[in-house]
Amino acid sequence: MGTEIPAGACKFYIESRVINPKEDDKVMGRRAKNLSDENLIDLYRTMIKIRLFEEKIIDVYSAQDMRTPVHLYIGQEAIAAGVCLHLGPKDYITTNHRSHGHCLAKGMDPKVLFAELYGKRTGCCRGKGGSMHPASVEHGILGTSAIVGGGIALAVGNALAANMRREKRVTVAFFGDGATEEGIFFECLNFASLKRLPVVFICENNLYATNSPITNRQPNSYLWTRGGIYDIEGYFIYDNDVLGICQKAREAINKARSGFGPSLLECRTYRWKGHVGPEEDHEKGARPKSELDLWKNRCPIKCFRNYLIYSRKIRASLLNEIENTMRHSIDEAWQIGKNEPYPDQDELYQNVYFQKTT
Ligand SMILES: Cc1ncc(C[n+]2csc(CCOP(=O)(O)OP(=O)(O)O)c2C)c(N)n1
Ligand SMILES: [Mg+2]
Structure with missing residues (x-):
């Protein structure tokens, strides 16, 4: 039975689903069979890390000393955490403008990412990338393309290079539903399949590209069929x-x-915050609050936590402890990252591409 959503929202695309830990347990229990308790805890910890990192950004953003646009990932944490659990340090990812979750799940230190957001010298790109361009070759984070679909081509090129070097390293491309509307997406699928490249395409279908719902853009919104x-x-x-x-x-x-x-893989999800910045879309009339409320009920962290407790896999007290410890370490990472020094003035033109104008 469909849930009534006000016009303009992704009505076709959203069916109601009762979040019932008892029911979920039957399916989730079967899937969790192949995962150790350590894996389950890792998954939970990674999702909490991403959530708390971004909640810290929301807390401090109005001070205006974090001078980078931020595209928040809150609500989508299950995807970065679930995929990166299976990647080793030598595997690669490419990501897009909504990159914090992917970078943290792939192992980037939160204090290094905070430093980057504050434009500080110890940031992963020495403060020159900001939120939309973090990269860390040592973690296999090849880069963050803010050109919609751009990261897909980088991933495919990198997978080709790994093949040519005979390395068994996998590249994962994370991108949004909007990126599947770029020609480069189809060119990349074709080439990767033709050459059997070691690449995995992860489409995070959060149902919107900026304020445009997928049902206004695509006659068939099941993107996995592409x-x-x-x-x-x-x-x-x-x-x-x-x-x-x-x-x-x-x-x-x-x-x-x-x-x-x-x-x-098409992973259906929803971003809780506006396309960019810490505000919520319904405050600006861009999306209905009822839609957000529906998806808050499908909060990946809340649902997974319910499942872990209900199935008696992990005790609530341990999950609380993980959250408290993580809150402390994110606070600490923020303090450190924010208080790092800025790059020296004579570094301004180092490691950047620019064209001198006269
Ligand atoms: C080639 C290109 N076209 C347009 C834009 C402007 N733009 C930035 S993000 C965005 C929406 C992307 O939507 P999606 O891929 O679904 O990612 P989401 O923001 O939903 O995570 C657009 C259109 C851009 N950066 N690059
Ligand atoms: Mg989207």
Whole structure:
């Protein structure tokens, strides 16, 4: 039965779903079978880390000393956490303008990312990238392209390079639903399939590209189907289902690593905040609050926590402890990152591409 959503929202695309830990347990329990308790805790910890990192940004953003636009990832944490759980330090990712979650899940230190957001010298790009361009070669974070779809091509090129070097390193491209409307997406699917490249395409379908709902943009909004014409297996993962993401990502990553080529995963999700900045869309009339409320009920962290407690896999007290410890370490990381020095003035033109104007 469909849930009534005001006009303009993604009505077609959202079915009601009762979040019932008892019911979820049957499906999630089967999927969790292949994961150790340590894996489950890691997943929870990563999602909490991303959530608290971004909540800190929201807390401090109005001070206006973090002078970078921020595209927040809150609500989508299950995807970065579920995929990166299966990547090793030598594997690669490319990401887009909504990059914080991917960078943290791939191992970037929160204090280094905070320093980057504050334009400080110890940031991952020495403060010159900001929120939209973090990179860290040592973590396999190849870069963050704010050109919609740009990271997909970098991932495919990198997978080709890994193949040529005969390295068993997988590259994951994270991108939004909007990126599937760029020509480069289709060119990349074609080339990656033709050459059986070790790449996994992760489409985070949060139902919007800026303020434009997917139902106003696509006659068929099931994006996982796009790989079919190129013989790429596609999968659809239901709303923020972290164990579903985990399971399909593991299969896709193993397949890529074993030389059987790319897969495309469409992970349906929702961003809670506005396209850019810490405000909420309904405050500006861009999306209805009822839609946000629906998706808050599908909060990936809340649902996973309910499942872990209900299934008696992990005690609530341990989950609380993880959250408290993480809150402390994010606070500390923010203090450190924010108080780092700025780069010297004579570094201004180092490591950047620019054209001198007269
Ligand atoms: C090639 C290109 N076109 C347009 C833009 C402007 N733009 C920035 S983000 C964005 C929406 C992207 O939507 P999506 O890929 O779904 O990612 P989301 O913001 O939803 O995470 C647009 C249109 C851009 N940066 N690059
Ligand atoms: Mg989107």
